[in-house]
Amino acid sequence: MFRVITIEREYGCGGGAIAEQLAHRLNWSVWDKRLTAEIARLANVEPSAVRRCDERMDSRLYRLAKTFWRGSHERSSQAAGQVFDTDVMMSMMEQITAKIAAEGNAVVVGRGAPFFLRNHPDTFHIFLYAPRAEKIRRLVADGSTEEEAKEMVDNVDRERIAYVKHYFNADWPTRSLYHVMINTAVGNNAVIETILHTMHLVAGRPKATDYEPPKVPAH
Numbered sequence: 001m002f003r004v005i006t007i008e009r010e011y012g013c014g015g016g017a018i019a020e021q022l023a024h025r026l027n028w029s030v031w032d033k034r035l036t037a038e039i040a041r042l043a044n045v046e047p048s049a050v051r052r053c054d055e056r057m058d059s060r061l062y063r064l065a066k067t068f069w070r071g072s073h074e075r076s077s078q079a080a081g082q083v084f085d086t087d088v089m090m091s092m093m094e095q096i097t098a099k100i101a102a103e104g105n106a107v108v109v110g111r112g113a114p115f116f117l118r119n120h121p122d123t124f125h126i127f128l129y130a131p132r133a134e135k136i137r138r139l140v141a142d143g144s145t146e147e148e149a150k151e152m153v154d155n156v157d158r159e160r161i162a163y164v165k166h167y168f169n170a171d172w173p174t175r176s177l178y179h180v181m182i183n184t185a186v187g188n189n190a191v192i193e194t195i196l197h198t199m200h201l202v203a204g205r206p207k208a209t210d211y212e213p214p215k216v217p218a219h
Contacts, residue, residue: 002124002199003104006113008173009128011156012135012149013184016109018128022192023107031100032109039092045084053086055110056159090167114177115168124199127173127181134185 009015016032023030040047097116100106101123117123132153139149164172180198182191
């Protein structure tokens with residue numbers, strides 16, 4: 001029996017809305033914006049600081065500077081540890097996703113959740129995608145201009161690719177992680193019905209993966 005669902009998604013394919021609707025159907029909690037709020041609370045930072053680190057790498061300049069800080073005798077390790085960045089967020093995500101999995105009845109959106117929960121047999125993993133035109137259509141319908149939508153569709157997933165490569169040493173998407181990959185151009189209702197039907201079909205069956213991620217970098 002599945003108690004947790006992870007949803008990884010291409011930007012603009014409607015993954016957030018589908019997660020909300022799916023959680024509503026199941027009467028489960030959804031961890032998307034709630035993850036941002038929880039990390040901000042635990043780290044004692046503004047949600048905007050968490051959003052800046054959300055599924056993207058820190059800048060190359062920042063990472064170079066951080067390497068220098070770690071080796072510098074002029075900065076204490078305590079001061080360096082007070083800086084909130086993507087490394088800190090990833091360490092917190094590992095802890096939070098473990099807690100979510102223990103509690104169950106949750107839909108978790110992105111942020112490395114399929115990787116963190118890859119060995120939990122009661123977790124069902126989904127990847128959602130869509131043609132570029134469909135993603136642009138959805139974003140425009142949500143209020144973006146066409147130019148904004150095109151720019152975000154072309155750039156956000158590049159950041160996610162780099163993020164997954166750096167923190168999990170994996171390609172994005174890592175197909176062996178997922179029970180099902182669905183094109184959301186078929187419509188949200190069809191996606192949700194497919195998810196629920198597939199969960200019922202594969203419940204209790206083992207899912208093998210040869211992926212083993214490296215440890216989250218130490219701070």
